[in-house]
Amino acid sequence: MTSFIQDVLIDLKNKDEDFSQLIFVCPSRRSGIFLKQELSLLLNKTIFAPKIISIENFVEELSQLKTVSNTELLFQFYNTYIQITPKSEQEGLDSFSKWAQIILQDFNEIDRYLVPEKKIFDYLKAIKDLEHWSLQPNQTEVVSSYLKFWNKLNDYYTTFTQSLISQKKGYQGLLYREAFENIEAYINSTTNKHVFLGFNALNKAEETIIQELLQNDLASIYWDIDSTFIDHKIHDAGLFIRQHKAQWKYFNKTPFNWIKNYYKQQKNINVFGVPKNIGQAKAIGSILEELSTKDASLKNTALVLGDENLLIPVLNSIPETVETLNITMGFPLKAIPLASLFEYLFTLQKKNGNTFYYKDVISILSHQFIQPLFKKGSAIGIIELINKNNLVYLTKDRLLSICKEEQELLSILFSNWENNPEIALNNCFKLINTIKIQQTEDKKKNQLGLEYLYRFNTLFNEIKRLNDTYNHIKDIKALYSIYKELLSSETLDFQGEPLQGLQIMGMLESRVLDFETVIISNVNEGILPSGKTNNSFIPFDVKIENNLPTYKEKDAVYTYHFYHLLQRAKNVYILYNTEIDTLVGGEKSRFIKQLELEGIHDINHKILTPKVPNFNNQPASIIKTDAVITILKKIAEKGFSPSSLTSYIRNPLDFYYQKLLGVSDLEEVEETIATNTLGTVVHNTLETLYLPFIGEYLTVAKINAIKPKIDTHISNFFKDEYKEGDMTKGKNLIVFEIAKRYVLNFLNLEIKSLEKGNTIKIIALEAKVERIPLQIDELDFTIHLKGTVDRVDEYNGTIRIIDYKTGQVDQSKVSVIEWQDLLIDYTKYSKSFQVLMYAYMLYKARLVTLPLNAGIISFKNLGVGFIPFTKKTSSHSRNNETLITKDMLDLFETQLKTLILEICNPEINFIEKELK
Template identity: 30%
Template structure:
């Protein structure tokens, strides 16, 4: 093991004088393992050497505190404002507009300082080399967005003006950064980048910080920035430093191998206290490459792989699971076998993946909505997200309020709706803030209460760590924001809060010397394990393609030796290859599914192993055993209980809609009309065709009821009445929305978004109906949304049953002694009928259900008014009324060519034929021998509410 070899070498060389050394590592984790290896060698008590990370060691050179990132952003803005004002600029951007741009400038400043590059030279050369004059092609869309927010009139199309502005800023950046440094010194603060530059320039605060040690030992380094190269060279030449690099001939001897890009240079400059190994290119150790169909399949196979590793139970500390994609942490933890002795998480977990982050994000959105409405209302979306959050959805107050919002589709919820809430977290979140800065304190209090809900499981412990880390981050943010003099809006504080927490990676510290290790790849630097499993070894994931945002073009970066994409690839290549050096068993899994997040290709590092080494490769493919087998056909036999339920239709109307459902699918009829299964209530943020039709029906009903209240007796509808209704259209639509969405016609609906659009569509439909009605006047309304019913005799089991047939008809009117039954339709219903038989064809894809429905109602109406009375039926196709005019009646296809519709004379014949075909259908509903089964026409299931129950 590398660290063990280093410990043995140092102890052999320095013995008890080890305490006079400073040992420096690239990161924190190796020092813990190194101390263990060193302790195993020592036979008597000695003072331990000082162990540092590189950043901790560099900080010894200064006497100033390192500044917080957000505070750096504040100071950079002050520097920017001062320099721009001195330059005669009067239109200084606010801090809120500067923030995003400042974040990129801070990245560039830190990198330039850490590499000890002359800032003035960089930005002068950028202008001199006309990098700007070549356009903005090298900027990403995200960077252009930052510029858009910084300069309101930025656009790629108006390059000349933007180039001028950008050049002005570029020319002033050296002065801005210099003023920034002065402000930091005035505050007695510093940054790691400034510490590096001061060391290179030999202007550090603590000039003799290295005199405390005989030598400084640098262990396990790979990529070095320019400042580190200069410092290490100086200390090497002065005899103050020695170096231990973890290397292998496979990538050191091959000048084209990217894994050795930095180490070949490092060894040439500084030497290596260890011999270069030759452990990668082995023929006695196979590497298992497992192709998995999806990330879930990789996780699913993990327990099986662990069972194949005997050491996992006896010596779990020798086994490590590495996540190239750290988003896989939670699935991996859930997949771990329950009998594992111990699992230690040695990696950072992105807070943005956690319920803690989503809660904070939701609280911010709720408070923003409250602020926009003066604390008296909240828009439904953020409130529902809060009430249905995993931390709150089981709270009684949350269930009650969410149910009411969904059932009534309340778009804007007034304060009185949540005034009675007693649950502490909800009560705090829904209280309007007096000052924007109070947002952070309120969220902190909410997290305090939430912390009491955490469990003691592995996942629960993780949640507790995330809550704690978020809590401390909020404290820090509040302290920083309180120091800032500029006014900050609630939305900006929320944006800062979400931005900072989104980028927060919580270090999940456990017992690194105990148990199976789960870690990210970069945490593996300097560590060795006998058995390793790597997940998501995909191209694009390993190596990663993401780079930090920057305004320094690639050409300038190369000219000054700054980091470029190849450097990042080389870093990940070394991390990957060095894991193979000491491992006895290696499993590499990758996702072979091609989608918007995955190329489906294995990492090129795996391909290189196949072609460049003698390592035996064992390939295997795994997939989730998800066999999309259709559920067995569902057949419901009619027992006594079901037959008893069906008897309800001897006193309760069997509607034409129910008959249509039975013809389409007997099982659908069973679910909906026998078992009375209803769809769960959900918020109607988008009104579907069914709801649109219901609102239209209700609006027309209210208009005619309004006219009826002004008339006495059975007076006819006249053109003046239609004009009266036209003037009340807006009122009727509002009442209809309230009734259909909330069950209360007086409920006030807020017409915004899609509601506003739908209301306008309905208004146009109502106008067209009224226009046609006005042309049809005078007539008398007999029923408006009225209930029609009539007993219908059928034979069931050898005895006569009188089934009540009927339901609610949209409208019945009377003119010149002819009754008209009207059905309002807003969909794609057609007025033509192939034949009466076709109305009952359950295998037909274009069966005219609306026609059958109105013909049945016509039969019922005729039975009520007398069979000698003329009755007709038709359709108000509101989408085509303007084109078709008064042609409301049904047409048989053979008659459609001449444009003649079905009049009341022809309707009598149609009714007779329909009743003959209807009777056996109704008898089948009650026939014990005919079960409720599924339709054979699968296409009918596409929009069926019960398709999940059926498995279709």
């Protein structure tokens, strides 16, 4: 394959051009590197290298102005804004920056296309005046302010551009306008011949400059266009070059050369629909692996990423067989881990307060760059204490009191920036330096981390320089806005050999370059091409009127680049996302449809799906090893509790993790009081209130006497359980009041029962029974039972065993028909199992006599009162037994032994149950 650059150089050599005297002007600097390489291979003698320059640098030389960064332009423009706008109407930098970027982009377009600025701004002003919604002679303040903005646009532009020119600075469009003004003087001062190669879409200034040089015989231009595109009247790939051919006076007398016919040559084109971005990255890895088996160097292969966010997944998918690669796009600074740390810090400080939300604090303390700064894992200790004490909001002083050995570090992380940008920047520099000292201890291991720190230090230095120069950043919001602006444009550049191996690039970086094998990703509508985006204050019809580019021209630019990649290629792999991802994806690009409809090439179109392993969805199973049996014996010695046994019924795997391995739920901050906390508080309060009455009969007077103590006990127990959590507002205050209402309602229920003539005697509260033996003949070790019963009382002469529940319980949950059902359905029978086991243990401990009642009092269903365990003979039977007898407990004992025997049987694994 002969590349376009080779064709150009061969033509110039055949014309006996003196290469040393030529000035090559390329669309990009990257294409200049390839041009220099091809020139060295073509020439067989030593010469002084010609000047090779990008169009941007050429225009910069012509204009005699220096390009300014977007962020500095924003500051310069803000200078102009506050100079022209009355103080009472001025916005802060933060608000200003949101619309100023669009204005600057419009200024840029107006200048690049040499539109008379007054004409377009007067036109815009007239349009806005016509379309405003107020027809009254006296305009409202909103309408008046709206129109003032459009009236000032011309003043903004004039003052702004004059200020920049006086400083010998400019944005890209201004450079083009000044270059256009200086072209005549440049022509008179130069004798060098200019070679323009590989251009397509040109703005008005570029067109005029190139035509002037052509007319004065100081230039030649080489188009890289295929006859398929230029001869087709509506093919967008040839749109601009057809216009140049038709409209440039130079081509009235000079032949329009350089129309080639490569596109129709035989090509192997594969189109792959792949689900998701990661799927595309994996597919690219497979393609590269196949290609590298034929040519490990992949020296003539380009990987063009339609979406640059795919870079990291692709790099992780490149096979080891690829020997060398070169990445032309930088790694976005906003994607590196250090960016998230400063994002957390700004989130913390934007609220401008002395109290910090615990999630923000934990995000900082657990960050990968922060944890190593704390000695002996003290950061984890702080997080654990925050979770344990339910510290929803923290102050710097509270954090310092928690970890006294890290005062300096905590002060850097959590000092109030006082809405002061200078304090904020100093804190950021201190933090970067602190991390740098820690990372420097092992430079070899932390090279990448140190590079991150250097780039962020440079970024904050640039913000400091801009603020020292212009003094426009007045608060943290404005600082954050500028930080995000700089961060979005900064990249971490990769080092590589630009002329060797696989070339990974963006679409615009492929200009002028040709490759035999091309892989293009993300060929979806909304990405390639980007579609109808209009980030401008200038309406579509005004753009058309003034020959400014619209989305139509932007689409044509990408059409040219896409087809240019295919033009000389022999092997083409096009990938698109088949899935709908938020705003983009799902719909393949019109480029793919166009390739299919052209009928020039055979397209191999496939939908790829990832290889999904055929998982056998068998429930997890844990074998009972000797070590497991040893632990079970220890549990049996201490005693099985009702909750542990019902946990096994619910899911044996939960029993294994919780009781044998001791794996507990992760402790987290309870922002809102949890249900189990509410239950514990209610239980403890009732126990404390009734404690003086153990062994006594209750009276209405006794219960009325304890009512005033409810508030105090509830508060104390919430402080014990909820630690330093705030119960004075929000949902927590509601839960606090619910707890008081539960207890009060329960006491009122007792009073009503007493008033009806019932007698209640308190026998025990929170009665603990331990090491109740249970002899199972099949086991060679003793089984013990244990548990704590909320309340035992005597009601009208019958003993009651009561279990309090703060949740909703009805009679169906405390009833059983078949005894074996107790071991099968946790949801329906767990509460029956628990109360029966309490009755069994208390009877075996000789603390109660039979018959008795055992049941539930549900605080969400207090109107029902005591809900006794009921043995039903059938689902419709009315002959239900509520008194628990010796025969009942013997039948329950049989089920209990069956359950414990299964738990301790080494032949029966812990098998996971599928939970509904």
